Amino acid sequence: MKKIICKPETHPLTWRLRNDKKPVWIDEYCNKNGYLGAKKAFKNMKPNEIISLIKESGLKGRGGAGFPTGLKWSLMPQDESMSPRYLICNADEMEPGTYKDRLLMEQNPHQLIEGMLIAAFALRTYRGYIFLRCEYIEAAANLRRAIIEANRANFLGKNIFDSDFNFELIIHTGAGRYICGEETALINSLEGRRANPRAKPPFPANVGVWGKPTCINNVETISNLPAILLNGIKWYKSVSKSEDAGTKIMGFSGRVNNPGLWELPFGITALEILEDYAGGMQDGLRLKAWQPGGASTDFLIDKHLNLPMEFSSISKAGSRLGTALAMAVDNKINMISLLLNIEEFFARESCGWCTPCREGLPWSVKILRDMEKKQGRLGDIEILQQICYELGSGKTFCAHAPGAIEPLQSAIKYFREEFEAGIALKIFSNIKPITGIQSYIPNMN
Template structure:
């Protein structure tokens, strides 16, 4: 699979005015190092932020831009920044970049870190200036070895150029940046679990409040942002709020552009920078090229394994948080997966729930016990050994592990695809119920998904 921001037949020219994240990419896929990055206007936004903007003005600009988190939750970035304490006596603060990208079918942050490492560093530098943080960490998925190598080289280049370290750009502002590779846990994508892991603790989510802005790394104020989120900051500072908002399609409530992609048995799997508000059909047909010959689209997920399945008729939904919510699920990471007509949904869900069950931190009972229970039931149904009432029990688990029922969002994300799969393809689950099975009382009153 290629990591590219080109459209079909390379028909879209990437320029700064329309592709703020990807216009600097090299056609050969090699990393853009410091000299080339600066030749392409790199660090100009950082120089502007340091020379011409007060720290609070940077925060307000990001807030006015409408930038939202690109990791999946979609929380307004400027609002999150505004939660950091204003007390100047608190001189130890941290900025964390969540680069743990372990969502299945998602690889957008990997492309940015491998090919444009200085874009992330510039975004963190501006953010650190705005938030008055003196130290930053890029918490990186351990399997991303190439990204780690490229980020470490880029950090050293930036230090040598006076863009990191002491008295940056003669401003008197100090900022140190470190690349920290994790041990490979999905739960580290949750910001407080990430903080615990960074401190050397078990990667369990923390109770909130207090939120990291008040009590974060080593008890100090901390802001955690996703890779793609931070990479949007330089363009917003350089070109302004009105320009950034103008990038999105009409009807979209989310501003700017988004790295979107399609995997599965499509003709042109890949990754593209597109304006918020494009339709799923445009992404699927014009960019991914539709299904390969001999395959038919059965269903699709809009943004990672933790989002619900949608049918082909839902492709006309606009790709932004509210647009996808209208058809019953979440935008997630924006990297879609096509499921072809040869796939059995019970087998697919068994595979997914095994992953989510394995990656549970085990802290709360619904997640720790409920996900393995779903795997046991799905495995029986997959083998044709399901019992009457198993589907109702699975739907009961979807409800008991849903939003607000568990300590963090891991379990709700894990069962969302399960609920939608039963909703749209119940007959495939029913086919795995043994004809002579005894009636087993369901877990609870059946929950009608999507009612």
């Protein structure tokens, strides 16, 4: 296994982290170039120049969607009379198998605070919220202490860096719902409402929290800002092996020898991460499948391991880079049982707002339960495929259901024989296979 030597020029997100895993507090953070990026922004740049810099840097959202950050910022109204306006950090990290934001918040909270300060100055927002997953108790405590330290140092509060800019930062712990990862559901929850997604348009950039312009970015995305401001665009693009700029916290979980996460350049292959950093599969096991970035991404198989970990390559292979924390599935795992566990989670976390998601996900769970007990019926695989179609992109109110069925549709594609093995052929030998299932599934178009 490779030993990572973290340096400022190659590991902008993690080089400050301590070997003993204790938090980096303000004195140590400032001794390691902390708040210099924010100071440069305040002293030498105008808000629109910062937005242009981030757009040119190629920074993409690290929450899973990969939307260009600078473009997202540019959608905020430029008319300063449209105030107040808000900045929200999405720290509701509930994607199964993902814990990268937790690392950054627990061990280096000031990096996130500096990134929030830079974004707030660029977007001219005077109040920011960190919407935090409620189970992240240690992260909440560390962030609160860091905010107090930053206020005392005049990095937050009034007249920051002797300017006329004021910025207040607040921690808001969520109620523990996966759907709050969707930005408009997060906004509803922050306002004290039920965490249902909102119709778009209008988009949060124009009508967000309390009807005001709002920008929402992920923890890892915001944590990139200090290094970009301090070191520039050319450097940021140079640390990548891909057209996707910068580095990404990537990892592998599952029955590998060294599960974990590491800051790595875009373009490194999944095989390199699995073998050189995660130490390969445990003795007696071989890789059966893997998910590139969380439970809501399509399964890939061993032939895809040589793909570079970047947005376009993983997309062309039929999956998504997502959070880039991969899960290895070994040959001892039954795919039906694994899918049942995944779909039970997504069915439980559905907000119930739209019919396809509310009814379709529990239906898939019922069928998978029968298949796990070898009591599936002829035609069940086709019904599952139809559910995947009806819950696909653009057919539901938000992206929850399309993400939920991605692992299911890919598992059927690569491991159909395991689904067939869950059908009780002896019991239903006299039943003809279903060729058209429109009579079983209502038209939801």
